[in-house]
Amino acid sequence: SFEIIAQLKELPYKIKSGHYVIAPGMNNRQIVNLFRGGLQEPVKLVIYNIRTKEEFSGLVGRTIEADSMKVLETLNSDSFCKTFQLDTANILSHFIVDNYELWWNTPLEKFWKKMDAAHQAFWNQDRLQKAKALNMSEKEIVTLASIVEKEAIFHKEMPTIAGVYLNRLKIGMPLQADPTLVFALRDFNARRVLNYHKDFDSPYNTYKNTGLPPGPICMPRQNSIDAVLNAEQHQYLYFCANPDMSGYSIFSKTYEEQMKVAAQYRKKLNAMNIHK
16 A cells, blocks of 8 residues: 555655654655655764774764765865864864764765864854963864863863873873873773883873874863863872772872872772783
8 A cells, every 4th residue: 555655646756865753653645745755854963982083983874874984084084184274193173072963864075064063163262262371272172181081080070180181291291191092002991001001102102202192082072171171270290090999089299199199099909800
């Protein structure tokens, strides 16, 4: 019966691509009109916990019609990245973590324009002025925010952690951020950073290299970016996870203070049989 109605209403010649929701109780005529009229429902792109271009491409490919390999190819294109004054290492810094409503058949070109519009809206005059006061570009702010995001469990500690890294950058001290080592090795299941992480030769190894890594180690949330822009001013140069395993950090001004806390934390990890 559906085929008869579809042929009578010339559906095979007038069907429109899209993401359609067929509700319980709809009859054949309603379904045919749905496809003929292009009355599709939007899809939601929810960006969360994305670390790599491959993960982002896969997410986009699962959400809209665009092929994930085409998305990745675009992100790895020098000419595409240059349109935003970026490169293939830091291109993810241009995209703002949020929930986006899209049509399933949105062309990839329009998708990038929507992402760019979100970037422009986020980086308002207030945020741009704060970045300028820190003498940092947008991509540098996002790169640091990605490190802060992976270091912090609790949002209220983010501005303090951001302040530690800004203090280190000011004096030319290596960031020594463990999450950058995890990213360098793509060892995302690691619960403990060991010497082989620190010895790994990579531009993302912030133990061996000073300054920021080439690009973000994840797509940071908006509050992580704002934590860097509104970083706490203090004299801390170190922090370590609290040995009480609460998820909070203990901040120190001197290396000696840091070593005492770190020793207690390592002892706790050993007691918990966490060796890697």
